[in-house]
Amino acid sequence: MQRRTRIKICGITRPQDARLAAQLGADALGLVFYADSPRGLTLQQAQEIRAAVPAFVSVVGLFVNPERKQVSDVLDHLRLDCLQFHGDEAPEFCQSFDLPYMKAVRVRSGTDPLPAIKLHQQASAILLDSFDPEQAGGTGKKFDWTVARHCVDRSSLPIVLAGGLNQDNAVRAIKEVHPWALDLSSGVEKEPGIKDPQRLQAFFNEVNRVRI
Numbered sequence: 237m238q239r240r241t242r243i244k245i246c247g248i249t250r251p252q253d254a255r256l257a258a259q260l261g262a263d264a265l266g267l268v269f270y271a272d273s274p275r276g277l278t279l280q281q282a283q284e285i286r287a288a289v290p291a292f293v294s295v296v297g298l299f300v301n302p303e304r305k306q307v308s309d310v311l312d313h314l315r316l317d318c319l320q321f322h323g324d325e326a327p328e329f330c331q332s333f334d335l336p337y338m339k340a341v342r343v344r345s346g347t348d349p350l351p352a353i354k355l356h357q358q359a360s361a362i363l364l365d366s367f368d369p370e371q372a373g374g375t376g377k378k379f380d381w382t383v384a385r386h387c388v389d390r391s392s393l394p395i396v397l398a399g400g401l402n403q404d405n406a407v408r409a410i411k412e413v414h415p416w417a418l419d420l421s422s423g424v425e426k427e428p429g430i431k432d433p434q435r436l437q438a439f440f441n442e443v444n445r446v447r448i
Contacts, residue, residue, distance in 0.1 A: 327357075
């Protein structure tokens with residue numbers, strides 16, 4: 237049976253970008269709660285974006301090595317459908333908020349991500365992203381997709397592919413990796429945090445013509 241590849245657009249900073257991504261067919265939108273990111277949001281900004289998201293589109297909150305209070309404060313004031321942890325969070329911490337969570341595993345050259353994936357068997361999905369010593373995500377850098385395919389073939393968890401994705405390589409990524417979903421931010425931006433309508437449209441056009 238053929239299936240479509242799901243799409244998460246991350247680093248949303250404006251309600252109009254959330255609405256456009258949803259209209260084009262995004263399955264999920266990512267809101268960044270990390271002060272060091274150029275896409276980081278205040279709670280008020282996040283609430284305004286959340287209000288613009290239509291039914292049947294998931295909203296994911298991204299955190300990087302947060303204190304428990306930070307996550308709890310966001311959840312007290314904002315309805316999220318899923319949490320995304322992009323740092324060195326322990327499985328027990330990720331599971332403790334009574335929400336589905338996705339754990340990011342940053343892929344270093346020459347390493348096997350499977351041991352890290354196995355630590356998070358309670359996750360709803362594993363996101364594979366490029367390792368960068370200076371940035372926790374949104375690097376726009378691609379890693380070796382044979383490693384990602386290795387994880388897809390050997391893990392029972394849904395694998396989400398991130399890192400350096402754009403309209404030019406989306407089809408190849410789907411055909412080579414067979415991921416559950418693609419997650420991208422900088423690949424559809426005109427500047428950090430500001431999505432480009434033409435790039436968004438072109439990306440969705442490419443992804444929607446492929447079934448695996």
